[in-house]
Amino acid sequence: MIVRAVHVYPIKSTQGYEVPAADVEPWGLVHDRRYMVVDEHDTMMTAREHPLLLTCRAEVTGTGLTLTGGHAAPVRVSPTDRVRTVRLRAELMELRDCGDEAAAWLSELLGRPVRLVWQDDPTRRPVDPDYGLPEDRVSLADGYPLLLTSTASLDRLNDWIAEAAVERGEEVPEPLPMHRFRPNVVVDGVETAFAEDGWQRVRIGDLDFRMSKLCARCVLTTIDNTTLAKGKEPIRTLAVHRRWDGKTWFGVNLIPDGEGRIRTGDPVKVL
Known part of the structure; x- marks a missing residue:
């Protein structure tokens, strides 16, 4: 095998x-599933309920990501020092926000306010x-x-x-x-x-x-x-x-x- x-x-x-x-x-x-999209209530979003997430491609570039999708030009994003308390199912955890540019790009893709967060630890x-x-x-x-x-x-x-x-x-x-x-x-x-x-x-x-x-x-x-x-x-x-x-x-x-x-x-x- x-x-x-x-x-x-x-x-x-x-x-x-x-x-x-x-x-x-x-x-x-390394680099696998360290980022997550959350809604306006800081709750995990997945493609099960939001299939448009599947149209987003993220590739690791340096200390951040390059996001590519059919709705807008590619954008490079990186984690900030801002910490958000988010919910992944029943879990609450502290993750780092990835900034307004990432949020705007993904919000346009999904048609609602969202944020991108990163698991630093x-x-x-x-x-x-x-x-x-x-x-x-x-x-x-x-x-x-x-x-x-x-x-x-x-x-x-x-x-x-x-x-x-x-x-x-x-x-x-x-x-x-x-x-x-x-x-x-x-x-x-x-x-x-x-x-x-x-x-x-x-x-x-x-x-x-x-x-x-x-x-x-x-x-x-x-x-x-x-x-x-x-x-x-x-x-x-x-x-x-x-x-x-x-x-x-x-x-x-x-x-x-x-x-x-x-x-x-x-x-x-x-x-």
Whole structure:
């Protein structure tokens, strides 16, 4: 098995991009999900409720980001010293505001007042203690430092979708792309679809990871990242084949057991 792709998502719920290699910190890949958009009440906004976030591309440039979108010229933004108390679900945390220019650019994109904030200190946010150790930390990702998926599992899911379409007498849709699931690490060469469900520990290159839990999937996976059209897949099919505990599942969450670097082409070994 090898690493097929590595992805980072600088701003939570906006576009990600593939990188040839990435440094791994205790709380996730460097630059991954360290920024977040909040509304006028300083509450997290995600593409689940605000799909236009998916039209924003953020790339790390120096000490900040360059934001690109179809609504305005690109803009470079950086964190300020101003601290905001924001809400990420039930969590309250102090994050640094990224200034009025970033706020204006994103507010124009989303059609409402918003701010961009940055997590300056990831050591303050622990993972769910039910699935990690007391010292485990996480960025602004939903709950865990990294997400791993496999091409074998996606191929099987797309086969299920196609088979069900034929049974309903519908046209077979185009296969879903992996970016619908927003993974950090995509693994090729897994012999059996969903074999990753049973992994406990895995080595990627020279770095070891613990599998904390499977990843429950939400309606974000049903939004076409290009057209923003909402559909029923993959949740409809996952609900048939991959539903238990009232949720649907695809991918596994990882917690690193050290710091290092992972690369496309790195060997992947189950420990």
